[in-house]
Amino acid sequence: MQIQNNVEKINFPCGIRNFPDITDKISNGRSTYEFEFPWIVAIFKNSSIEKHEFISSGTLIHPRLILTAAHIFDNYVDSNSAEEISIIDKYKNNLYVRSGDYDLSNTKESKGHQINIIDEIIIHPHFNRSISLYDNDIAILYLRDNFTFDYNVQSICLPPENAIFNNKNCFTAGWGKNGRKKLGKYQNILQVTETPVIEINECKKRIYQYEKINRKNNKNSFLPINNDSVICAGGKFNKNPCKGDNGSPLFCPIDNSINQYYQVGVVSDASNCNLEIPTFFTNIAFFRPWIDFIVTDAFNLKIDFYKYFLDEIEEDLTPTYQPKKYNF
Incomplete structure (x- = not known):
């Protein structure tokens, strides 16, 4: 498949967050500003x-x-x-x-x-x-x-190949539910929350311990085979994606740049909504x-x-x- 591209580059740098002067905290989650x-x-x-x-x-x-x-x-x-x-x-x-x-x-x-x-x-x-x-x-x-x-x-x-974001304070945003199962409702206004990145082995350990105690699943069903293919983040109450957030971005500030972000992950698992265990994202x-x-x-x-x-x-x-x- 070869598709020709006639679009000209428009002068908008990638990863820009509108409203850069807003200083309110995102840590507990909030509605985004219009077109933020x-x-x-x-x-x-x-x-x-x-x-x-x-x-x-x-x-x-x-x-x-x-x-x-x-x-x-x-x-x-x-x-x-x-x-x-x-x-x-x-x-x-x-x-x-x-x-x-x-x-x-x-x-x-x-x-x-x-x-x-x-x-x-x-x-x-x-x-x-x-x-x-x-x-x-x-x-x-x-x-x-x-x-x-x-x-x-x-x-x-998008970040360079093999870039690492462990321990970075990053964010997720989406229109998914605000709670688990029937308790949650899809959101009309885009929501954003702080979602810190966690080292993958520590992440898998925490998820495995939780699943073994609470869900009794086969461990192969909920852990990735290739550690490099995923990035792990969240793990605190109200900081995980929920149903409907699948496909949403995990994004981090670009070092030494004012108001620009890398998308470092894609929500792959929204099942840990409102649980104090981390979530897997596809590693961009x-x-x-x-x-x-x-x-x-x-x-x-x-x-x-x-x-x-x-x-x-x-x-x-x-x-x-x-x-x-x-x-x-």
Whole structure:
């Protein structure tokens, strides 16, 4: 598949948080300000003319590409193919993305949201929920048209390959539920909370101890096989993603940069909502070579929209995606 790109680079640096002068704490979670994080998008299913169902979230990495979690699309795709996953016929033209959103119940925001149909879903070739709940849980959505970048529609920065964020104070944001099971309600206004990153072995130890005591699951069902493919964060009450936050970003401030963020993870597990145990996220730094490969080789697009300008020089942008080397 080779898709030509005619979009010009618009002068919006990646990963910008609007309202940089706001100093209120995010640590306990709060509603975001209007268009505070302009790279977070909402994914919907159009079930009928009048029914539009919120599915999950994702992030803009290019005017035509969304980064999200693979497991979200288990029921919407024909998984018999390999990397290029076909959308099941009854869902074609019915899966779409809204960018520039803040309040999902409001269609009269100060800057209107944009809508775009999902034309293709690229799921990591080694994603297999029956083998591991978390490994390789990453997908890229190709949209029918480019989104128009503006104050409320921009792209997120992605970290360099193998970057480490242990012990960083990072954040998650989404429209998911505010509590477990029937106690929680989906949120109309985008919510954000502080979500500190935890070293992976400590994280797995805490999760295993909790699961062994409280759920008595087989340990292979809830721990990742490849430590490098996940990043772990949260673990404090009210600091974990909940149902509906799948695909949402885990993002961290970029060192030595004012008001710019890397997306370091994608919510892969929202089952620990309101529990004092950490949550697994897909590790974006580990999958950066695969993302670059899909963007440049499959779609013939540029990575400039998610590249932080100090990370790499133009001459060194040849994708390094090598399945054997990275065990993808």
